[in-house]
Amino acid sequence: MSTERMTITRALSELKLIEKRATKLIDETTFVTFTVGGAPPREARSAAEFSDRVLARRQSVADLLRRRSAIKAAVVASNARTTVDVAGQVYTVAAAIERKASVAFDQRLIARLRSDLAGARRQVEVTNERAEDRLDQQAQALLGKEGSRGAEYEALHRSFMDRNAARLLDPLDAQADIDRLSDQVDAFLAEVDQALSVSNAVTVIEVP
Structure with a gap:
Protein backbone atom coordinates (compact mmCIF):
# COMPACT_ATOMS: atom_id res chain seq x y z
CA MET A 1 0.00 0.00 0.00
CA THR A 82 7.61 13.42 18.99
CA THR A 83 9.12 15.53 21.78
CA VAL A 84 9.61 19.28 22.24
CA ASP A 85 11.54 21.29 24.83
CA VAL A 86 9.43 24.01 26.40
CA ALA A 87 10.89 26.22 29.13
CA GLY A 88 13.52 23.63 30.00
CA GLN A 89 11.09 20.72 30.23
CA VAL A 90 10.67 17.96 27.66
CA TYR A 91 7.11 17.11 26.59
CA THR A 92 5.67 14.94 23.87
CA VAL A 93 3.83 17.15 21.41
CA ALA A 94 0.57 15.62 22.65
CA ALA A 95 1.46 16.48 26.25
CA ALA A 96 2.46 20.04 25.29
CA ILE A 97 -0.86 20.53 23.49
CA GLU A 98 -2.75 19.18 26.52
CA ARG A 99 -0.70 21.34 28.89
CA LYS A 100 -1.53 24.39 26.76
CA ALA A 101 -5.23 23.56 27.02
CA SER A 102 -5.08 22.95 30.78
CA VAL A 103 -3.13 26.12 31.59
CA ALA A 104 -6.50 27.84 32.03
CA PHE A 105 -6.95 25.91 35.29
CA ASP A 106 -3.61 27.19 36.60
CA GLN A 107 -4.60 30.72 35.63
CA ARG A 108 -7.93 30.30 37.39
CA LEU A 109 -6.16 29.03 40.51
CA ILE A 110 -3.72 31.95 40.44
CA ALA A 111 -6.60 34.42 40.18
CA ARG A 112 -8.39 32.76 43.12
CA LEU A 113 -5.26 32.72 45.28
CA ARG A 114 -4.66 36.41 44.55
CA SER A 115 -8.26 37.30 45.32
CA ASP A 116 -8.33 35.33 48.58
CA LEU A 117 -4.98 36.68 49.74
CA ALA A 118 -5.89 40.29 48.98
CA GLY A 119 -9.33 39.89 50.59
CA ALA A 120 -7.94 38.28 53.74
CA ARG A 121 -5.25 40.95 54.08
CA ARG A 122 -7.87 43.68 53.81
CA GLN A 123 -10.02 41.99 56.44
CA VAL A 124 -7.05 41.65 58.81
CA GLU A 125 -6.19 45.31 58.35
CA VAL A 126 -9.76 46.54 58.88
CA THR A 127 -10.36 44.23 61.86
CA ASN A 128 -7.14 45.31 63.56
CA GLU A 129 -7.82 49.00 62.97
CA ARG A 130 -11.20 48.59 64.63
CA ALA A 131 -9.65 46.64 67.50
CA GLU A 132 -7.08 49.38 68.05
CA ASP A 133 -9.86 51.98 68.15
CA ARG A 134 -11.77 49.94 70.74
CA LEU A 135 -8.57 49.45 72.74
CA ASP A 136 -7.86 53.17 72.81
CA GLN A 137 -11.36 53.85 74.10
CA GLN A 138 -10.98 51.21 76.86
CA ALA A 139 -7.49 52.44 77.77
CA GLN A 140 -8.71 55.98 78.25
CA ALA A 141 -11.64 54.77 80.33
CA LEU A 142 -9.46 52.54 82.51
CA LEU A 143 -6.17 54.42 82.64
CA GLY A 144 -7.06 57.95 81.68
CA LYS A 145 -5.35 59.94 78.99
CA GLU A 146 -2.06 60.17 80.89
CA GLY A 147 -1.73 56.41 81.31
CA SER A 148 -2.39 55.59 77.68
CA ARG A 149 1.29 55.01 76.88
CA GLY A 150 2.78 53.49 80.02
CA ALA A 151 3.55 49.94 81.13
CA GLU A 152 -0.04 49.34 82.15
CA TYR A 153 -1.15 50.33 78.68
CA GLU A 154 1.33 47.91 77.11
CA ALA A 155 -0.02 45.08 79.26
CA LEU A 156 -3.59 46.03 78.40
CA HIS A 157 -2.69 46.29 74.72
CA ARG A 158 -1.07 42.86 74.71
CA SER A 159 -3.98 41.22 76.48
CA PHE A 160 -6.63 42.93 74.37
CA MET A 161 -4.98 42.23 71.01
CA ASP A 162 -4.35 38.60 71.94
CA ARG A 163 -8.10 38.24 72.22
CA ASN A 164 -9.23 40.53 69.40
CA ALA A 165 -6.52 40.88 66.76
CA ALA A 166 -7.02 39.27 63.33
CA ARG A 167 -4.15 37.22 61.93
CA LEU A 168 -3.68 35.95 58.40
CA LEU A 169 -4.25 32.20 58.12
CA ASP A 170 -2.23 31.22 55.07
CA PRO A 171 -1.26 27.52 55.14
CA LEU A 172 -0.08 27.53 51.52
CA ASP A 173 2.06 30.66 51.69
CA ALA A 174 -0.22 31.89 48.93
CA GLN A 175 2.12 34.58 47.59
CA ALA A 176 4.92 32.06 47.09
CA ASP A 177 2.46 29.69 45.42
CA ILE A 178 1.21 32.50 43.15
CA ASP A 179 4.78 33.47 42.21
CA ARG A 180 5.78 29.88 41.48
CA LEU A 181 2.69 29.08 39.39
CA SER A 182 2.86 32.39 37.52
CA ASP A 183 6.50 31.83 36.60
CA GLN A 184 5.73 28.33 35.33
CA VAL A 185 2.72 29.44 33.30
CA ASP A 186 4.45 32.51 31.84
CA ALA A 187 7.54 30.53 30.85
CA PHE A 188 5.47 27.78 29.25
CA LEU A 189 3.19 30.11 27.30
CA ALA A 190 6.14 32.21 26.11
CA GLU A 191 7.70 29.20 24.37
CA VAL A 192 5.07 26.56 23.61
CA ASP A 193 3.64 27.98 20.37
CA GLN A 194 7.05 28.49 18.82
CA ALA A 195 8.21 25.03 19.91
CA LEU A 196 5.13 23.38 18.41
CA SER A 197 5.39 25.40 15.19
CA VAL A 198 9.01 24.38 14.67
CA SER A 199 8.24 20.74 15.45
CA ASN A 200 5.24 20.69 13.12
CA ALA A 201 7.28 22.22 10.30
CA VAL A 202 10.04 19.60 10.45
CA THR A 203 8.17 16.46 11.53
CA VAL A 204 7.13 14.29 8.58
CA ILE A 205 4.31 11.74 8.75
CA GLU A 206 3.16 9.05 6.34
CA VAL A 207 -0.53 8.98 5.44
CA PRO A 208 -1.93 5.85 3.80
Whole structure:
Protein backbone atom coordinates (compact mmCIF):
# COMPACT_ATOMS: atom_id res chain seq x y z
CA MET A 1 0.00 0.00 0.00
CA SER A 2 1.43 3.35 -1.02
CA THR A 3 1.70 6.18 1.47
CA GLU A 4 1.99 9.93 1.18
CA ARG A 5 4.59 11.88 3.14
CA MET A 6 3.82 15.32 4.51
CA THR A 7 4.81 17.60 7.37
CA ILE A 8 2.54 18.04 10.35
CA THR A 9 2.05 21.67 9.32
CA ARG A 10 0.71 20.60 5.93
CA ALA A 11 -1.39 17.87 7.54
CA LEU A 12 -3.04 20.34 9.94
CA SER A 13 -3.75 22.71 7.06
CA GLU A 14 -5.33 19.92 5.02
CA LEU A 15 -7.42 18.80 8.01
CA LYS A 16 -8.91 22.29 8.28
CA LEU A 17 -9.72 22.31 4.58
CA ILE A 18 -11.27 18.83 4.69
CA GLU A 19 -13.42 19.73 7.69
CA LYS A 20 -14.60 22.91 5.97
CA ARG A 21 -15.46 21.04 2.76
CA ALA A 22 -17.17 18.15 4.55
CA THR A 23 -19.24 20.51 6.67
CA LYS A 24 -20.32 22.51 3.61
CA LEU A 25 -21.15 19.36 1.64
CA ILE A 26 -23.24 17.85 4.46
CA ASP A 27 -25.05 21.09 5.28
CA GLU A 28 -25.86 21.95 1.67
CA THR A 29 -27.04 18.51 0.52
CA THR A 30 -30.57 17.18 0.82
CA PHE A 31 -30.08 13.42 1.11
CA VAL A 32 -33.75 12.40 1.26
CA THR A 33 -36.76 14.06 -0.38
CA PHE A 34 -40.15 13.06 -1.78
CA THR A 35 -42.06 13.09 -5.06
CA VAL A 36 -45.74 13.52 -5.81
CA GLY A 37 -47.18 11.38 -8.54
CA GLY A 38 -44.86 11.39 -11.52
CA ALA A 39 -43.51 14.88 -10.86
CA PRO A 40 -39.78 15.31 -10.24
CA PRO A 41 -38.59 16.24 -6.74
CA ARG A 42 -38.14 19.91 -5.94
CA GLU A 43 -34.36 19.51 -5.73
CA ALA A 44 -33.73 18.08 -9.22
CA ARG A 45 -35.12 17.72 -12.72
CA SER A 46 -35.84 14.03 -12.18
CA ALA A 47 -35.79 11.35 -9.51
CA ALA A 48 -32.84 9.73 -11.27
CA GLU A 49 -30.84 12.97 -11.25
CA PHE A 50 -31.60 13.45 -7.55
CA SER A 51 -30.54 9.88 -6.76
CA ASP A 52 -27.30 10.15 -8.74
CA ARG A 53 -26.42 13.44 -7.02
CA VAL A 54 -27.16 12.08 -3.53
CA LEU A 55 -25.09 8.94 -4.14
CA ALA A 56 -22.17 11.01 -5.50
CA ARG A 57 -22.24 13.48 -2.63
CA ARG A 58 -22.57 10.73 -0.03
CA GLN A 59 -19.50 9.10 -1.55
CA SER A 60 -17.67 12.45 -1.49
CA VAL A 61 -18.48 12.85 2.21
CA ALA A 62 -17.24 9.32 2.91
CA ASP A 63 -14.01 9.99 0.99
CA LEU A 64 -13.39 13.23 2.82
CA LEU A 65 -14.01 11.67 6.22
CA ARG A 66 -11.82 8.67 5.37
CA ARG A 67 -9.02 11.04 4.36
CA ARG A 68 -9.53 13.06 7.54
CA SER A 69 -9.35 9.94 9.70
CA ALA A 70 -6.14 8.78 8.02
CA ILE A 71 -4.41 12.14 8.43
CA LYS A 72 -5.71 12.60 11.97
CA ALA A 73 -4.50 9.15 13.02
CA ALA A 74 -1.02 9.84 11.62
CA VAL A 75 -0.85 13.22 13.38
CA VAL A 76 -2.02 11.76 16.70
CA ALA A 77 0.54 8.93 16.47
CA SER A 78 3.31 11.40 15.66
CA ASN A 79 2.29 13.74 18.49
CA ALA A 80 2.49 10.85 20.94
CA ARG A 81 6.14 10.06 20.09
CA THR A 82 7.61 13.42 18.99
CA THR A 83 9.12 15.53 21.78
CA VAL A 84 9.61 19.28 22.24
CA ASP A 85 11.54 21.29 24.83
CA VAL A 86 9.43 24.01 26.40
CA ALA A 87 10.89 26.22 29.13
CA GLY A 88 13.52 23.63 30.00
CA GLN A 89 11.09 20.72 30.23
CA VAL A 90 10.67 17.96 27.66
CA TYR A 91 7.11 17.11 26.59
CA THR A 92 5.67 14.94 23.87
CA VAL A 93 3.83 17.15 21.41
CA ALA A 94 0.57 15.62 22.65
CA ALA A 95 1.46 16.48 26.25
CA ALA A 96 2.46 20.04 25.29
CA ILE A 97 -0.86 20.53 23.49
CA GLU A 98 -2.75 19.18 26.52
CA ARG A 99 -0.70 21.34 28.89
CA LYS A 100 -1.53 24.39 26.76
CA ALA A 101 -5.23 23.56 27.02
CA SER A 102 -5.08 22.95 30.78
CA VAL A 103 -3.13 26.12 31.59
CA ALA A 104 -6.50 27.84 32.03
CA PHE A 105 -6.95 25.91 35.29
CA ASP A 106 -3.61 27.19 36.60
CA GLN A 107 -4.60 30.72 35.63
CA ARG A 108 -7.93 30.30 37.39
CA LEU A 109 -6.16 29.03 40.51
CA ILE A 110 -3.72 31.95 40.44
CA ALA A 111 -6.60 34.42 40.18
CA ARG A 112 -8.39 32.76 43.12
CA LEU A 113 -5.26 32.72 45.28
CA ARG A 114 -4.66 36.41 44.55
CA SER A 115 -8.26 37.30 45.32
CA ASP A 116 -8.33 35.33 48.58
CA LEU A 117 -4.98 36.68 49.74
CA ALA A 118 -5.89 40.29 48.98
CA GLY A 119 -9.33 39.89 50.59
CA ALA A 120 -7.94 38.28 53.74
CA ARG A 121 -5.25 40.95 54.08
CA ARG A 122 -7.87 43.68 53.81
CA GLN A 123 -10.02 41.99 56.44
CA VAL A 124 -7.05 41.65 58.81
CA GLU A 125 -6.19 45.31 58.35
CA VAL A 126 -9.76 46.54 58.88
CA THR A 127 -10.36 44.23 61.86
CA ASN A 128 -7.14 45.31 63.56
CA GLU A 129 -7.82 49.00 62.97
CA ARG A 130 -11.20 48.59 64.63
CA ALA A 131 -9.65 46.64 67.50
CA GLU A 132 -7.08 49.38 68.05
CA ASP A 133 -9.86 51.98 68.15
CA ARG A 134 -11.77 49.94 70.74
CA LEU A 135 -8.57 49.45 72.74
CA ASP A 136 -7.86 53.17 72.81
CA GLN A 137 -11.36 53.85 74.10
CA GLN A 138 -10.98 51.21 76.86
CA ALA A 139 -7.49 52.44 77.77
CA GLN A 140 -8.71 55.98 78.25
CA ALA A 141 -11.64 54.77 80.33
CA LEU A 142 -9.46 52.54 82.51
CA LEU A 143 -6.17 54.42 82.64
CA GLY A 144 -7.06 57.95 81.68
CA LYS A 145 -5.35 59.94 78.99
CA GLU A 146 -2.06 60.17 80.89
CA GLY A 147 -1.73 56.41 81.31
CA SER A 148 -2.39 55.59 77.68
CA ARG A 149 1.29 55.01 76.88
CA GLY A 150 2.78 53.49 80.02
CA ALA A 151 3.55 49.94 81.13
CA GLU A 152 -0.04 49.34 82.15
CA TYR A 153 -1.15 50.33 78.68
CA GLU A 154 1.33 47.91 77.11
CA ALA A 155 -0.02 45.08 79.26
CA LEU A 156 -3.59 46.03 78.40
CA HIS A 157 -2.69 46.29 74.72
CA ARG A 158 -1.07 42.86 74.71
CA SER A 159 -3.98 41.22 76.48
CA PHE A 160 -6.63 42.93 74.37
CA MET A 161 -4.98 42.23 71.01
CA ASP A 162 -4.35 38.60 71.94
CA ARG A 163 -8.10 38.24 72.22
CA ASN A 164 -9.23 40.53 69.40
CA ALA A 165 -6.52 40.88 66.76
CA ALA A 166 -7.02 39.27 63.33
CA ARG A 167 -4.15 37.22 61.93
CA LEU A 168 -3.68 35.95 58.40
CA LEU A 169 -4.25 32.20 58.12
CA ASP A 170 -2.23 31.22 55.07
CA PRO A 171 -1.26 27.52 55.14
CA LEU A 172 -0.08 27.53 51.52
CA ASP A 173 2.06 30.66 51.69
CA ALA A 174 -0.22 31.89 48.93
CA GLN A 175 2.12 34.58 47.59
CA ALA A 176 4.92 32.06 47.09
CA ASP A 177 2.46 29.69 45.42
CA ILE A 178 1.21 32.50 43.15
CA ASP A 179 4.78 33.47 42.21
CA ARG A 180 5.78 29.88 41.48
CA LEU A 181 2.69 29.08 39.39
CA SER A 182 2.86 32.39 37.52
CA ASP A 183 6.50 31.83 36.60
CA GLN A 184 5.73 28.33 35.33
CA VAL A 185 2.72 29.44 33.30
CA ASP A 186 4.45 32.51 31.84
CA ALA A 187 7.54 30.53 30.85
CA PHE A 188 5.47 27.78 29.25
CA LEU A 189 3.19 30.11 27.30
CA ALA A 190 6.14 32.21 26.11
CA GLU A 191 7.70 29.20 24.37
CA VAL A 192 5.07 26.56 23.61
CA ASP A 193 3.64 27.98 20.37
CA GLN A 194 7.05 28.49 18.82
CA ALA A 195 8.21 25.03 19.91
CA LEU A 196 5.13 23.38 18.41
CA SER A 197 5.39 25.40 15.19
CA VAL A 198 9.01 24.38 14.67
CA SER A 199 8.24 20.74 15.45
CA ASN A 200 5.24 20.69 13.12
CA ALA A 201 7.28 22.22 10.30
CA VAL A 202 10.04 19.60 10.45
CA THR A 203 8.17 16.46 11.53
CA VAL A 204 7.13 14.29 8.58
CA ILE A 205 4.31 11.74 8.75
CA GLU A 206 3.16 9.05 6.34
CA VAL A 207 -0.53 8.98 5.44
CA PRO A 208 -1.93 5.85 3.80
